[in-house]
Amino acid sequence: MPLTLHNTLTRRTEEFIPLNPGEVKIYTCGPTIYGYAHIGNFRAYIFEDLLRRYLKYKGFKVTQVMNITDVDDKTIRDSQKAGVPLSDYTAEYKRAFFSDRDALNIEPAEYYPAATGHIPEMLALIEKLRDKGFTYQSEGSIYFRISSFPEYGRLSGMSFESLKTGARIDADEYEKEEARDFVLWKARRPEDGDVFWDSQFGQGRPGWHLECSAMSMKYLGETFDIHCGGEDNIFPHHENEIAQSQAATGKKFVHYWLHCGYLLVEGRKMAKSMGNFYTLKDLMDKGYDPLAVRYTLLSTHYRQQLNFTFDSLEASAAALKRLQDFITALASVKKTGECHQIENLIAKARSEFEASLDDDLNIAPALGAIFTMVKEANRLIADGEMTIAGAVKILQFLKSIDTVLGALDFSQPESDAEIEELIYLRNEARSNKNWNEADRIRDKLTEIGILLEDTADGTRWKKVK
């Protein structure tokens, strides 16, 4: 079945057809590293990770670029507040971002270009725009004249008029011809301190929108397949990217624009002032497993608003535990021979899993199919019908779908002589009906995080997270 994706540009769910067969080029708007990323940011990155992983699952070769915004108003402001050079200041948040990414099992993109590393590319783009007459200069800054780009507003559905009348008071004091115009190159100002670059346009620094156009075209070409971001990026950021890029090249910039919905916390917008603002570290400090956070952020359809609650986080942890316990149970099946029902069970789950994800990454029914299979397989285990061969097939299937989910752990606990010895002693005690001694040993193991399960095939143990 073909993969379909909802394209913000057309407001339709369309079959995904890459420019080059078998290859997908994706640009994903990344973090501004002026602070620790919060779970709302990671909702977007996890959605993009799901897209990336599923494309790979479907056999596409994926090239993904995620920009790192390491110079803008906020990074400058906060680094000065902290009294450290900009690059030192952003280095810590960049490190934290990658560390959180790894903890959330988000696959690394192929490229993480930083804005400060691409000033020449941005200047070249401005030159191109200037030569084609799309820019004007005012008080040392270069602006993009939106009235010169008639298609402006197509992505966001913003009309020319509403932009004029609805515009807020401009937050910065740069002079523009019209409020909706946006800055390409910001003239150096005293409050920028030592953060500026020399250029043919004078000393200054790039505007935010510019980096995404310059860096995406550098790494992916003037036209590429998919561009993602949060829905709040649709306007003005992505609208401006389209204007800049298409004005410069005369070509279509991006074929599919994908945007994920906002994350709410306990039904409200996440905000520091509301006390419901969480970074990954905040949740880990509360004892939550980052993979449970991943599962929570992953398990709601990406275009839906996601209501993050601690109840749902705990439900996610429990759901993952159910899957992990299932994996453990499969690994300890001892019966030999064939288990003929397994093939059908897997085929059904796989086809539902794929059909759902093919439908604009509809993850909820995909997960539903997995849990339905788990229940049926658990029944086979409980009835003593599961065989080693069947268990191996299911494990292979789970590994294959986990290349998409990225939430499971297939590592088997290493055998531990001390634990095995204690289990042996406990089972000795049990066979002598010395329950006090048996329970004493079990409690001792529980204290060091080892949980025992007595099954028909003997006692197995697992570590508790």
Next chain:
RNA sequence: GGCGGCAUAGCCAAGUGGUAAGGCAGAGGUCUGCAAAACCUUUAUUCACCGGUUCGAGUCCGGUCGCCGCCUCCA
């Protein structure tokens, strides 16, 4: 004011006009020395509200109420 989205059980969340997936939590039971895990049974006569179309609507149309996002540098 303009543009867009959402309202489904205690919580999270699917649902493509044909009679409400799945997960978590809860209740009862089976297994177990007791647990753990698992299994079985059970948990929405009902999908914000009011109308309409239809043989039939959570699903389509209109309206009302509520919540959320964007409207110049927030994923």
